[in-house]
Amino acid sequence: MKIVYLVHGWGGNDSSEKWFSWLKHELKKRKIGVISFNMPNTNAPKIEEWVNYLKNNVKKIDEETYFIGHSIGCQAILRFLEKLPENIKVGGCVFIAPWMHLDKNTIKEEGEQVVKIARPWIKTPINFNKIKKHTKKFLAIFSNNDPYVPLSDPKLFKEKLGAEIIIKKKQEHFHKTREIPEIIAKICSL
Numbered sequence: 654m655k656i657v658y659l660v661h662g663w664g665g666n667d668s669s670e671k672w673f674s675w676l677k678h679e680l681k682k683r684k685i686g687v688i689s690f691n692m693p694n695t696n697a698p699k700i701e702e703w704v705n706y707l708k709n710n711v712k713k714i715d716e717e718t719y720f721i722g723h724s725i726g727c728q729a730i731l732r733f734l735e736k737l738p739e740n741i742k743v744g745g746c747v748f749i750a751p752w753m754h755l756d757k758n759t760i761k762e763e764g765e766q767v768v769k770i771a772r773p774w775i776k777t778p779i780n781f782n783k784i785k786k787h788t789k790k791f792l793a794i795f796s797n798n799d800p801y802v803p804l805s806d807p808k809l810f811k812e813k814l815g816a817e818i819i820i821k822k823k824q825e826h827f828h829k830t831r832e833i834p835e836i837i838a839k840i841c842s843l
Contacts, residue, residue: 655717655744656686657840660707662724662750663698663770666691670723671831672749679837692729697770700777703729704736719840720746723827724801727751727793728774734784745790745843747836748816750827752802753779753809759801781813791816792839796824 667689680687693702722730727748755771793810797820810816824830
C-alpha cells in the first residue's frame with residue numbers, strides 16, 4: 654500500500670495549510686495512507702532537528718513510500734533522503750513552494766532574525782546525487798508570485814533533480830490555496 658509522509662513548512666503544523674486537509678481526504682479516498690507531522694521548533698527550524706525528527710518518525714521506507722513537502726519542509730525531506738543508505742528506494746517526492754534561496758525582498762522585509770534562521774538552510778550544501786539514488790521521481794510546484802521563493806529555484810530543481818516543474822499562477826506561497834490537483838495526479842501515476 655502506498656503511504657505519503659506530509660511535511661509542513663516554517664511556522665506551520667500538520668493542518669496549517671488549507672490544502673493539507675483536502676490532500677489528506679483525497680489520498681484516503683484513494684486508499685493511500687497519509688501521515689503528517691508536527692515538526693519541532695517550527696518557528697525557528699533547525700536542519701538537524703528536522704532531519705532527526707524524520708529519521709525517528711518515518712517508519713516505512715520503500716518504493717511505496719512518498720514524501721510531500723511544503724516550503725522548508727521540502728528541504729527537510731531532501732536532507733533526510735540524502736542521509737539514507739544508498740540501497741533504500743522511495744516512490745517519489747512532491748515539493749510545494751520549495752526554496753533553496755530566499756527572495757531578496759523577503760530578506761529585506763523580514764529582517765536579520767529570519768536571515769539568521771534561514772542561513773544554515775541556504776548555506777549548508779545538499780548532495781543531490783545521493784538523493785537521486787533513492788528516487789528519480791520528483792515534482793516541484795511553484796507560484797509565479799511567491800513572495801519568498803525566487804523564480805530561479807525551479808531551474809535548480811530541474812537541473813539538480815530532473816524534477817518535473819509546474820509554475821502555477823497567483824498562488825503566492827500556497828498558504829491560501831485550497832486544492833492542488835497536480836499532487837494527486839502525480840502520486841496516483843507513480
